[in-house]
Amino acid sequence: MSRDVIARIIQDLDSSQGWYISAVLLAGQISCWLKLKKSEQQSESLSCVNLKTAFQTLIESSSESSQSPIIEKVFQDDRISKLPEPLGTQLIESLIEADQRGLLNYSEIPKALAEQLNHCQDDQRPWVLPDEVARLMLSLLERPKGSSLYCPFSQSVTLLAAAGARQTTLEFCDSNLLASISLLLGDNTYTQSFTDPLKQPAYVEPGALQRFDYSACCTPTKQRYRVNDLNDLYGRFPEQPLYGDVIHIRHLMSQTLKRSAVVVSSAMLQRTKGKEKAFKYWLLENGFVRAIIKLPSCCIPGYRNTASLLVLDRQEKNDKVILFDASKAYFHQSGKNGLQVLRNADAIVEALCNNSAEKASKDSPNKITVSVAEIIENDTNLDISRYRQTNNQKASGGRQTLPLFEVAELIRAQALPQSSGSPARHFLEAAPADITLSGEVMHPDKALAVSSQSLPRALSQKLKAGDIVLTIKGNTGKVGLVPSICGDNWVAGQAFQIIRLRPDSPIKDSRILFQYLTSEAGQHYLNSIRSGTSVAFLQTRDIQQMPIPMMTSEEQSLALQSWQEIKKIHAEIALLREKIDQQHNALWISD
Structure with missing residues (x-):
């Protein structure tokens, strides 16, 4: 219900306007304010005039609360001043009325806000991992009850709601307001640290990083790091890679005991040179790579058409890697502004997580199983399209071939x-x-x-x-x-x-x-x-x-005859195009 209410309130706004992002985020801030005031059983009016004061008062009154850091992050960000006053008034009044009528389920609002911003055209918008991708990642972990889950980076906040009331630890320090709003509106139990997981990891033990049973994350896109600038005291980053994906995965693995699921770019999977190649060789040689799922293009905002899921497993050595192509039409439907929405994820889970080893290793139109040795022979290229053609006979109709x-x-x-x-x-x-x-x-x-x-x-x-x-x-x-x-x-x-x-x-x-x-x-x-x-x-x-x-x-002679016929057809097409142009221009001849 709340998702529909938020969508109706926001859907009439012009998403091409510069204030659109602020309007969506302001709706999240107001929802947070309403939730906190309701929990305090306090009644207080809210308007464009007193909104900043009301937010500041809330920050000060919660300074001793365990939620103080997240409350400060949500309410210190000024969004109301970036909107036309009539629009701000309309948002405030609409949300207050919806709350009074019992139409707001606060825990559902983050999904509605994420849908609006994830499908927005502005590349500068904050975004988070779509809910349907988050649920797929958690299913691929096959995480039992009582196990711990570690989710670094703010885009991963959607995993909290998907994980439910289970032991989840979040860590991020950037200013992603959507992520902070999602945390405050959620009703799940979690542990949160506002620290940089790469430079200042918060979850440590004497002499080592704390390790969790499972981990999942959606990492920042298009990031590059200088390893020396990260001041790593735990030996996580032995190489200086070109892409940030290697740094992100290295960190995730350093705090994981069993299985990880992480969003990666196609550039990292395809790269067959430098430190990326050496890193993938290390992953493959140690048997850590369990599966790679190629996602539909444009299904994760920050990645657009380059996202895949990498599933890593330390529990057993994998001498084969499952490659699954979820980029086909069956696995997506159209969203707004060119973004695709993942669907039928249960088919992916069924193909990768079946308990029968024989069935799990069986290939299908969307899934192939490739040996680690073959991937290494292909310079550690992990792009599924490289292995779709399993043998030369298939490519050539059973004929003998030469390179x-x-x-x-x-x-x-x-x-x-x-x-x-x-x-x-x-x-x-x-x-x-x-x-x-x-x-x-x-x-x-x-x-x-x-x-x-x-x-x-x-x-x-x-x-x-x-x-x-x-x-x-x-x-x-x-x-x-x-x-x-x-x-x-x-x-x-x-x-x-x-x-x-x-x-x-x-x-x-x-x-x-x-x-x-x-x-x-x-x-x-x-x-x-x-x-x-x-x-x-x-x-x-x-x-x-x-x-x-x-x-x-004889076959080559027939091929040459075919070429001559094809040339004749192209000549006829060219003549018809010329006639079409003449017909179009016949009435518009200028003197």
Whole structure:
């Protein structure tokens, strides 16, 4: 009921306005004030005029209370002054009336506020872990009664309500007002410390960190740390990683005895270099990685399309890792402003937490089990798409295959600097935008004047008729075929990998290889090896290993006939497009 009431009060507000976030948070502050006043059995009027005074009075009167730190965090944040006065008055009156009519269940209000802010377009808004993801994480822990749970970082506050009245410990120090409001309105028993879990961990024992049975958290996004600045006295951070995920996970594991569930970015899972690779190798070699669940895109606000759940287990050594793809349509529904809402999480729990070892290890359309050895062979890449294609026969319809590097030479194009002085030579640089709908590379528009110093590089990536160009950065997987009319001065741009058939290649014509690369099977493989989050890219070593199906001479002849038919169809389409344009413009011919 309370969620619907809050939604009705807030739904008519314009979420594009700069004051919208303050309006939602003010609704939370007023709800906290109403709850505390009711517990004190005091009646006091509230208005825009006296709200600041009322909040300050509450802070002072609770200075000796055990809730004093959280009360201060909630009410010292000035939100009323950021709203138009009529709107502030409307919010106060609506909430007081709802409370008087018994429509407010305080413990349900944080979920309603989180739904409004999590689905807000403003990237500066405070956000917390969505309730449905929090419940999934706790289910994956399989936590028995009487066990302790540790949840650091403010975005994890939703886990408190999902955990119920069980031994839960929270630790965060940032100014996430939504998290503080959620704590004050909740009715669960918990232990809270407003300290920085990385720099000043609060839960310690003589000579060591306190360790809890289980842990779960949603970590801050896009964080990077200098290990030396963290002043770690407990030996938690032996390396200096690029991403903050490693620091977060290291801390979580240092305070956990059994199992952990943590939200991580795809960038960390995919990274196959540096300290991230070494850290994942350590996790895998020690058998700590139990499962990874790829979540629907845009289901956690701060992560947008990059979130996965990492389940770690110290209780037994895992020589296999369960990879579950929950990004498919069955597992999400549309929310507001492009955010997705996780659904059917029980199917994930059933697949990962079944007591039968035989059933738990059985693969399904959404789940695969991969050995630790195979993941290490793949440079510790933990992205599920890397392992969706379990063997080359599946990718190639049962044909014999050869890796691409045995069929063709691969040439990585690089950036060619423009000459500021007298150029040695002029070139035309092909880009992905130069690939037509039919797949052929048309005459490039970009002219380059290359100096003699850069000439060897330019010549090494000069295009020849029959070359194939594969887009490896940005719009990855886009494939182009260089036509016979290719000029002597065409070069590939840095977004391309040039694929040139070897003289002794079993594939006799590049048009055949081009058709496979653009087919559903070829594109599926290229999608499976895609890395990167903000900018997608394909790594050369993955492209080199792409399985290419072998064809008989007769099959290759049929493929070339098919190519000629496809060209005719594209020519007909181009003619029809031209006719459409003529028809559109026939009545609007200007003198």
